[in-house]
Amino acid sequence: MKRWWIKATLLVVLILSCTFLGCSGNTGTANPDPNNQEQLTGSVLRDTSGAPSGVRLTWPRVSDTTVTGYHVYKSSTTIPDSARGEDTLWVEFGGNPLVPQVALATPEVTVDDLFAPLVGEVIHYRLTSVNAAGEESRLSQETAVTIQDFVITNITPTSAGIGDNFTIEGQYFGQYDSVEDFVYIPGVDWTPGVGFEPASRPATISNWTADAIDVAPSLGTTLGQVLVIVGGSDKSSTQTFVNSDPYITSINTLSAAPGTEVQLTGNNFGSGQDATHRVVIGGTELLNMSDYISYTNTSITFLVPNIAAAQYPIRVRVDTTNSNEAYLEVGTSSGPIWEHSWGETGTDVFNAVVTDDTGDVYLSGYTNSYHGAPFDVLLAKYDSDGNWQWGRVWDNTTHSNAADRDESSEDMCIDSNNDLYICGSTMDTGVQPTLLLLKYDSDGNHQFTTTWGTGTASSSFGMAVCCDSTSAYVAGTFGDTMTDVVVVRFNLSDGAITDDAYWDLSSGYEGVNDIVVDGNGDLIITGYTSDAFGASAYDLFVLKINTDLDLIWGHYWGSTGQDFGYGLYVDPANTVYVCGGSDSFDTYEQPIVAIFNSSGVLQNDFIWPLSSSSKFLMIEQASSGNFIAVGTGYFLDDALYCAVLGDTALDVLSFRMYENEAVTPTGLAGWLDTSSDLYMCGQITSLSGMWSDVTVSTNAVTALDAAETAALTFFDGVSANPTGTTTNVTGTLDTGGGGYDTLAIKYNPE
Numbered sequence: 001m002k003r004w005w006i007k008a009t010l011l012v013v014l015i016l017s018c019t020f021l022g023c024s025g026n027t028g029t030a031n032p033d034p035n036n037q038e039q040l041t042g043s044v045l046r047d048t049s050g051a052p053s054g055v056r057l058t059w060p061r062v063s064d065t066t067v068t069g070y071h072v073y074k075s076s077t078t079i080p081d082s083a084r085g086e087d088t089l090w091v092e093f094g095g096n097p098l099v100p101q102v103a104l105a106t107p108e109v110t111v112d113d114l115f116a117p118l119v120g121e122v123i124h125y126r127l128t129s130v131n132a133a134g135e136e137s138r139l140s141q142e143t144a145v146t147i148q149d150f151v152i153t154n155i156t157p158t159s160a161g162i163g164d165n166f167t168i169e170g171q172y173f174g175q176y177d178s179v180e181d182f183v184y185i186p187g188v189d190w191t192p193g194v195g196f197e198p199a200s201r202p203a204t205i206s207n208w209t210a211d212a213i214d215v216a217p218s219l220g221t222t223l224g225q226v227l228v229i230v231g232g233s234d235k236s237s238t239q240t241f242v243n244s245d246p247y248i249t250s251i252n253t254l255s256a257a258p259g260t261e262v263q264l265t266g267n268n269f270g271s272g273q274d275a276t277h278r279v280v281i282g283g284t285e286l287l288n289m290s291d292y293i294s295y296t297n298t299s300i301t302f303l304v305p306n307i308a309a310a311q312y313p314i315r316v317r318v319d320t321t322n323s324n325e326a327y328l329e330v331g332t333s334s335g336p337i338w339e340h341s342w343g344e345t346g347t348d349v350f351n352a353v354v355t356d357d358t359g360d361v362y363l364s365g366y367t368n369s370y371h372g373a374p375f376d377v378l379l380a381k382y383d384s385d386g387n388w389q390w391g392r393v394w395d396n397t398t399h400s401n402a403a404d405r406d407e408s409s410e411d412m413c414i415d416s417n418n419d420l421y422i423c424g425s426t427m428d429t430g431v432q433p434t435l436l437l438l439k440y441d442s443d444g445n446h447q448f449t450t451t452w453g454t455g456t457a458s459s460s461f462g463m464a465v466c467c468d469s470t471s472a473y474v475a476g477t478f479g480d481t482m483t484d485v486v487v488v489r490f491n492l493s494d495g496a497i498t499d500d501a502y503w504d505l506s507s508g509y510e511g512v513n514d515i516v517v518d519g520n521g522d523l524i525i526t527g528y529t530s531d532a533f534g535a536s537a538y539d540l541f542v543l544k545i546n547t548d549l550d551l552i553w554g555h556y557w558g559s560t561g562q563d564f565g566y567g568l569y570v571d572p573a574n575t576v577y578v579c580g581g582s583d584s585f586d587t588y589e590q591p592i593v594a595i596f597n598s599s600g601v602l603q604n605d606f607i608w609p610l611s612s613s614s615k616f617l618m619i620e621q622a623s624s625g626n627f628i629a630v631g632t633g634y635f636l637d638d639a640l641y642c643a644v645l646g647d648t649a650l651d652v653l654s655f656r657m658y659e660n661e662a663v664t665p666t667g668l669a670g671w672l673d674t675s676s677d678l679y680m681c682g683q684i685t686s687l688s689g690m691w692s693d694v695t696v697s698t699n700a701v702t703a704l705d706a707a708e709t710a711a712l713t714f715f716d717g718v719s720a721n722p723t724g725t726t727t728n729v730t731g732t733l734d735t736g737g738g739g740y741d742t743l744a745i746k747y748n749p750e
Contacts, residue, residue: 050174051231186224338386581615630670
């Protein structure tokens with residue numbers, strides 16, 4: 001039997017009197033009341049923190065003058081009768097020099113056995129009485145004491161607000177010690193740069209007794225089991241406590257600009273926003289319904305107000321009760337860096353935009369404000385801060401009939417010397433449009449005018465232009481019914497035509513929308529053609545040709561609906577991104593992107609489902625690696641939008657509409673500069689606008705990739721040099737006038 005025994009070090013407290021539990025010792029000491037020996041009891045002692053500190057033993061006094069003391073036997077296992085008299089197991093209280101003589105008048109004896117017990121440990125005790133000769137009575141009945149931890153039995157009530165008390169009921173909590181005793185409730189803590197993280201929130205303790213603790217939840221408390229710590233030992237309640245006040249558990253962004261959406265999630269926000277349910281940002285209550293996108297008991301989406309850039313605390317206030325705080329870094333306005341309109345009494349439109357290496361902005365388009373109908377070519381310049389620099393209008397005075405002098409500008413590019421090349425069409429000698437190329441320097445000085453197709457009795461239109469170090473390449477359509485695609489190469493210095501080619505992609509109409517130079521110096525062209533798949537209306541095409549205008553590869557993309565290619569981007573690996581619109585996969589035309597590798601093999605394609613007809617006009621890759629797309633469409637009463645897409649799967653990171661409540665702004669082109677600032681242009685009848693978020697998902701689509709197109713057919717076009725006139729013009733800035741005015745926007749999409 002494993003036994004142990006505390007001798008002189010056992011702290012002994014004797015209560016005034018020694019009672020005799022039958023004193024029949026080894027020599028037969030009399031035991032006048034043997035039943036009293038069965039009444040040895042023990043209980044756990046606890047220190048001020050509630051932790052177990054020993055055992056208190058108690059037994060009744062027996063009136064027997066022969067009893068002079070007691071022996072207490074203690075063991076971790078059951079104590080047998082044979083243990084009596086074993087020197088290693090007993091402690092003598094009577095007669096011990098450390099213990100005073102026991103007074104016989106005391107009705108019971110109490111002894112504290114002080115040691116460091118372990119929770120769950122079981123201690124066994126038996127007792128004998130001893131006479132002066134040291135003779136023992138028989139052993140008493142054994143008492144076993146289990147060292148119990150504190151227990152939690154109940155929480156009432158199980159729900160309370162911040163600062164309101166509830167009670168934790170139980171046993172053995174002991175006396176409160178601020179160093180070792182605590183109560184925690186699940187909740188959240190705010191970590192700067194991270195947001196809310198799960199945490200145990202300390203409760204406020206107002207009263208602590210051995211069997212009840214009164215506490216109140218603190219800000220940040222949510223719901224869960226209550227944790228009580230007593231003297232280093234911890235236990236959780238079986239019941240769940242719930243914070244009945246509003247509380248926030250997450251915010252979807254740590255930074256946002258005015259006018260953008262922010263979502264808070266949590267609980268107890270109320271069923272809807274009104275004068276008593278609202279978000280408070282930096283101490284200012286958002287009270288207007290227009291401040292909110294949605295408001296439910298567990299989620300609020302609101303618009304950041306137009307406030308100064310700074311970090312603001314955000315709470316939800318229900319009646320007069322505040323939630324815990326989130327924090328939002330408010331940046332500069334999500335509106336444009338600048339936006340301008342310009343025009344006179346007629347219609348003035350920008351449909352192409354580029355920037356130079358100093359940050360100045362050039363926009364081209366068409367106008368009928370200055371020479372009357374029909375239209376003239378328009379060119380304008382802003383500096384990087386949006387200040388108007390100059391405007392130019394080009395009119396083809398070679399044509400004798402002013403009513404037939406219709407000039408269009410469709411696209412523009414800029415070379416390394418900051419010279420500008422504008423393509424379009426003009427009727428220079430008859431009634432058939434001919435392909436047009438204009439060159440201006442960065443100060444708006446006209447350099448040359450060249451046309452292609454004069455005298456062919458067939459129409460030709462320049463629709464897209466790009467340039468390398470020696471040549472400008474204009475892609476467009478050719479033929480009486482626009483049945484062929486044409487590419488013409490011009491010398492940069494004087495506009496001389498150095499090569500041309502055209503080809504027929506199908507039996508129907510061909511349209512060209514963009515041309516770019518890839519990293520190998522080859523040309524990529526996109527647009528749309530009819531009847532490529534037989535039953536379909538229009539299908540997107542993409543061609544790759546070299547600078548000698550030899551076909552490298554060509555493919556169609558689309559399905560049974562109408563599919564259009566509007567914009568191109570080629571990455572450093574010469575992967576080709578074609579953006580456009582398609583209604584093959586939805587009721588309305590929707591924005592699409594098709595991706596081809598450098599060999600023309602389709603890699604992936606995506607669609608962005610929107611509520612009505614829309615399309616991507618431009619796609620470029622920003623320095624962050626994300627893709628920026630500019631689109632236009634007629635949904636939510638808006639017609640110009642910007643999408644920020646991820647760098648791999650093109651997941652939507654943001655999708656923002658440019659809104660103007662009075663009118664519908666039309667977007668026609670976009671340009672991303674080397675600083676990843678975005679420039680957009682189009683037409684509008686009044687300013688100003690703002691940006692708002694739209695929820696849009698990205699879907700992969702299954703599209704067709706038709707066989708390579710037919711080989712190019714070479715054709716020698718006829719060139720001419722009309723003597724058109726460039727006029728300096730001024731207009732009205734930002735006030736609107738006439739029909740449509742130009743729209744120019746500088747915007748930071750990320």
